[in-house]
Amino acid sequence: MKTSREHPSMVDGEVIGNVEVSPNHFRLTLRLPGTFSTPSPGQFVMIRDLERREPLLPRPLSVYGFHREGGYAILVLLYRVAGLGTSLFSRLRSKAFLNVLGPLGRGFSVDCDVRRVILVAGGVGVAPLTFLLREGYSQTNASGKTQTTAYVGARTAELLTGLDRLESFCDLRIATNDGSAGHQGLVTDLVRSDLNGCNPEETFIYGCGPAAMIRSLGLLVRKTAIRCEVSIEERMACGIGACLGCAVAITDGKGLSDYQRVCKEGPVFNILDISPVFFSNE
Amino acid sequence: MKLDKCAINPVGLAVRIGGLQLKNPVMTASGTFGYGQEFAPFCDLKRLGAIVLKGLSLEPRPGNPSPRIMETPCGMLNAVGLQNIGVRAFIAEKMPYLRQIDVAVIANIFGETVDEYRRIAEILSHVDGVDGIEVNISCPNVKKGGIAFGANPDVAADITQKVRGETDLPMIVKLTPNVTDITEIAMAVEAAGADAVSLINTLTGMSVDIERRRPHLANITGGLSGPAVKPVALRMVWQAVHSLKIPVIGIGGISTADDALEFLIAGATAIEIGTANFINPSVTMKVIDGIEEYMTRHGIGRIDELIGSLITDPQQ
Ligand SMILES: Cc1cc2nc3c(=O)[nH]c(=O)nc-3n(C[C@H](O)[C@H](O)[C@H](O)COP(=O)(O)OP(=O)(O)OC[C@H]3O[C@@H](n4cnc5c(N)ncnc54)[C@H](O)[C@@H]3O)c2cc1C
Ligand SMILES: Cc1cc2nc3c(=O)[nH]c(=O)nc-3n(C[C@H](O)[C@H](O)[C@H](O)COP(=O)(O)O)c2cc1C
Ligand code: FES
Numbered sequence: 001m002k003t004s005r006e007h008p009s010m011v012d013g014e015v016i017g018n019v020e021v022s023p024n025h026f027r028l029t030l031r032l033p034g035t036f037s038t039p040s041p042g043q044f045v046m047i048r049d050l051e052r053r054e055p056l057l058p059r060p061l062s063v064y065g066f067h068r069e070g071g072y073a074i075l076v077l078l079y080r081v082a083g084l085g086t087s088l089f090s091r092l093r094s095k096a097f098l099n100v101l102g103p104l105g106r107g108f109s110v111d112c113d114v115r116r117v118i119l120v121a122g123g124v125g126v127a128p129l130t131f132l133l134r135e136g137y138s139q140t141n142a143s144g145k146t147q148t149t150a151y152v153g154a155r156t157a158e159l160l161t162g163l164d165r166l167e168s169f170c171d172l173r174i175a176t177n178d179g180s181a182g183h184q185g186l187v188t189d190l191v192r193s194d195l196n197g198c199n200p201e202e203t204f205i206y207g208c209g210p211a212a213m214i215r216s217l218g219l220l221v222r223k224t225a226i227r228c229e230v231s232i233e234e235r236m237a238c239g240i241g242a243c244l245g246c247a248v249a250i251t252d253g254k255g256l257s258d259y260q261r262v263c264k265e266g267p268v269f270n271i272l273d274i275s276p277v278f279f280s281n282e
Numbered sequence: 283m284k285l286d287k288c289a290i291n292p293v294g295l296a297v298r299i300g301g302l303q304l305k306n307p308v309m310t311a312s313g314t315f316g317y318g319q320e321f322a323p324f325c326d327l328k329r330l331g332a333i334v335l336k337g338l339s340l341e342p343r344p345g346n347p348s349p350r351i352m353e354t355p356c357g358m359l360n361a362v363g364l365q366n367i368g369v370r371a372f373i374a375e376k377m378p379y380l381r382q383i384d385v386a387v388i389a390n391i392f393g394e395t396v397d398e399y400r401r402i403a404e405i406l407s408h409v410d411g412v413d414g415i416e417v418n419i420s421c422p423n424v425k426k427g428g429i430a431f432g433a434n435p436d437v438a439a440d441i442t443q444k445v446r447g448e449t450d451l452p453m454i455v456k457l458t459p460n461v462t463d464i465t466e467i468a469m470a471v472e473a474a475g476a477d478a479v480s481l482i483n484t485l486t487g488m489s490v491d492i493e494r495r496r497p498h499l500a501n502i503t504g505g506l507s508g509p510a511v512k513p514v515a516l517r518m519v520w521q522a523v524h525s526l527k528i529p530v531i532g533i534g535g536i537s538t539a540d541d542a543l544e545f546l547i548a549g550a551t552a553i554e555i556g557t558a559n560f561i562n563p564s565v566t567m568k569v570i571d572g573i574e575e576y577m578t579r580h581g582i583g584r585i586d587e588l589i590g591s592l593i594t595d596p597q598q
Contacts, residue, residue, distance in 0.1 A: 007323055010563060048561065056508055057353050057560060101563070235351050237358060238560040242316035244336075244362045245351035259345055259365065277347065 007037055008240065013075065013100040015092050024081045025124065025161040026090050027064070029074065032100060036073040039063040041132035042107030042231055042268040045075065046239040049088065050099045058101060059085040060236050060263070062128040062208070064162070066135075075100065078127040078162050104239050105267050108206055108229050110136035115202040117141075119150040119170070120191055120217055122209020126152055126162040128231050129208055133169050141169060149173060149194065153187025153213065156180045188216040200225035207231070207271065215279045218271045228271040232278070234262040249275035293577040294584035295570075297331070297551050299529050300452035300477025302414050304331040304386055304552060307585060308542065308570050311533050311556030312337050312390035312416060312456070313362065317376040318383070324563035329570060331552055332386035335372075337418050338406075339391070340398050342368035352489050352498040357510030357535070358557060359487050361501035364392060364421060369402050373409055381411040388414040388454070391445075392421045396437070400444040407449035415451050417441060419471075420458035420483040432458040432483075435470035442474035454531060457481040457522075459511075464518045465525040472526050479522060480531035480554060482515045508557040509535040516548055523549030523590065537565065539572020546573075549590035 013030030021027050039045075041063070048058035065076030081087050092098070110132070117137050119129040133141075133148060140146040148170035154160045157180035166172060174182025175190050183190050187209075205228040207217045214230050221228040234246040241264035248266065250258045250273050260266065295306035309332040315321055318333045327333065345365025352359045367375065369391075380387050389406050393399040399417065406412050419432030419441055431437050442455055455471040457464060459482035468479050484505025489498040497503075515534020522530045532550030536542050537558035545553045558565045573585075582588050 010324060050562070053356065053509075055353055056356060056557075057358060099562075235349050237351050237360075237557075238314075238320075238563070240316075240320050240563060242320045243314060243351070243360070243560055244345060244365050245360060247345060247348050247350055247362075247365070249347065 008102055008104055009036060010099065010101045011036055012097050015094055015096045015098065016074075017094070018090070018092050020090070021078070022161045023158055025159070026079055026081070027162075028077045028079065028089065028092070030077070030098060030100060032073040032075055034068065034071045034073055036075070036100070037103055038073075039066055039103030040107040041110070041135045042128050043103040043105050044128075044239075044267060045077070045100050045102030045104065046236070047077070047089070048099045049092075052088070055085045055088075057237050058099070058239065059089075060233075060239060062231065062267075063103065063131050064127040065131060065165075078124055080124045080161075101239060105263055106265060108132050108136065108231070108268050111204055112140060113202075114204045115146055116198055116204070117146050117148040118191065118194075118203065118205045119148065120187060120205060120207040120209070120213070121150065121152045122187060122213040123154050123159060124161060125208035125210075125213075125231075126150075126166060127208070129206055130162060130165050132206060133166065138169060147171070151175065151187045151190050153209070186213070186216060188213060188220055191217070192220055195220065195224065195226070198224075198226065203227070205229075211279050214271065214274070218274065221271055229268050230271045230274070231267045232262060232269060232274065233267070236263055239263045249277040251275035293574055293582065294586075295574065297529075297585060297589075299414070299454065299531070299552060302332075302386060302452040305329070306331045306570055306573070307546060307550075307552035308566055308573070309388070309531070309552055309554045310334050310559065310566060311554035312418065314556040314559045317372070317380070318385075318387075319376075319379050321559070321563055325567055328384045330385050330566055332388050332414070333380070334388045334390055334416055334554060335376075336366055337364050337390045337392050338366055338369045338372055338402060339364065339393060340369055340402050342366065342371065347500040349498060349500055350504075352504070354487070354489055354506065355510060357506050357508030359489055359499060359504035359506055360484070361499045361504035363501065369405050373405075377409060377411050386413045387411055388416050390416040390418055390456070392418040395423075396431075396441055396444055399441050400448055403445040403448040407451050412451065414454065415445065415449060416454040416456050416480060417445055418456045418483065420456065420460070430458050430460060432467060433461050435466050438467050439470040439474035442471045442476050446475035452477045454478045454480050456483055458483045459514060459518055460486050465521050468522045468526055472528050476528060478529040478531060478551070479526065480533055481522060482511065482518055482534045485511055485514065507535070509537055511535045512541060516544055519545055519550050520548045520592075536569070537561065539569045539576060542569050542573060543576055543588075546585070546589050547592050549592065551589055
């Protein structure tokens, strides 16, 4: 069962922190009214500065952390500066306000009977997976019932982000393309070497990262019976299922069968359901 | 709360489109408001003048591959490809919800052939809860090499006539701006029996990713909408108003009450809000409040006094 959706709302969020945690990567903390629904792991929010004319459309960001404090909801996001929208976010200082729409989409399934949890993240893909680990598996991890390994990849060591919040909760394995930290090569190579000996029944893989990473992960998983859910990205306009802009091709295994909305049926999908078409424009 | 507000602020916002009385002139634009339900957490749907639904075809359509959207300066391009669940699934799955809400529901329809338009209109005109039909003639006519139906006055009139023959529901014909002379098409559909026209649909556009030397949209071209198109839309609405007797519904880049007022003053009887719903899902409520506030501030009792009140004579 996927985690259920609560009611989304649109609120003003006050910036209470916006820290550059690694080059071009920021951790943004927003204080929202207490009425904001509690997001489940894998859900996202749409963020916009309503005072600005540009960019026009809000930007989707996954929930990285969430808690309640003194009647407020505290929302934490982790983002990479990718273009105009995120670069404007990076210049925000404390006391600035942003418009927050959420929580949106369908998150990860959490299965408490699982014994082995494998997280596979590329770059800022750590954001939803960190929240998943904390919200979904921290208790079973603490009691020793589940054992979690996080595999995190980036192009170079300095682009590795958000490791601090993962480290304390799980076993961490690193891969960089240039070998400047951890294994030299793809993060999925590391995963492959560790999958041997996993009991498919008791294992759950969660992934988030660039399409190329999701594709290799898909090829790996396809040969096993291990459950695997991934959070994927597509350009969005509304975030609430109305514009049909965020379509992802979903397959029944025989060919293209349907387009689904990343913002509504996703952003989390069973990796085997995603059509190879999704990866073709990378 | 809301009742009190009406009591102290009795401006008359009601407008009439053919036989259809709307509570106010603020409608939603097709394809930007889903089937209404998506916006229920953000809008009091029954306050809307009307909900115009996502375009419906006879059979379900999968739509185009991704990427389907791209932001452009003050606007966006979309190539959703008229994805929809088809008219029958719409009636079975979406109408029960819409029937419960006290709001005018306008079904937007399109076809790949003229006959398909006629058949959808025939089906919808017997559906309880559908209060009007908006006919989208901007889509490509597959049989005529993909040129939009609405680019040719004879074809536009033919569709209008065929749909008219099937339904007594108020019929709005939605015009494409991708033509040389909008008034020619507008007059043709008026003569063929349309109760109103709405305009504009999106302007065809394109955007290129220079690093990858590829189009940003999988479909290569897409429809431009949002604030960027507003001046073009306003000009076309004004031209249409001056060549027609039937009501004109203004669409294009409306994001605020001020934008809506520009269209009303230029002569639009009602307006539709599209892309702005993506930026703020409660924008329609703000626009209704803003129009009301403007009328109170200017001592305008009934919206009819405002519609078409544009002063173009420099001596006045
Ligand atoms: C459900 C979801 C969750 C996301 N979570 C995070 C997150 O937690 N942290 C994070 O850093 N980023 C996340 N993203 C990606 C983020 O939304 C984009 O990087 C951002 O929208 C880019 O906006 P911009 O204005 O800075 O760049 P733009 O100038 O708009 O684009 C810069 C580049 O980013 C690409 N891009 C634009 N929009 C998107 C998009 N919606 N998804 C992916 N790529 C896009 C463009 O194709 C272009 O190559 C998420 C995306 C989705 C769909
Ligand atoms: C994502 C999207 C989907 C649309 N789908 C339809 C549609 O199905 N039928 C239709 O007649 N117009 C459709 N339109 C056009 C809008 O209804 C409207 O005419 C246009 O976007 C201009 O208004 P705006 O600038 O307020 O968005 C669509 C527009 C967008 C942005
Ligand atoms: S972003 Fe609009 S439907 Fe998903």
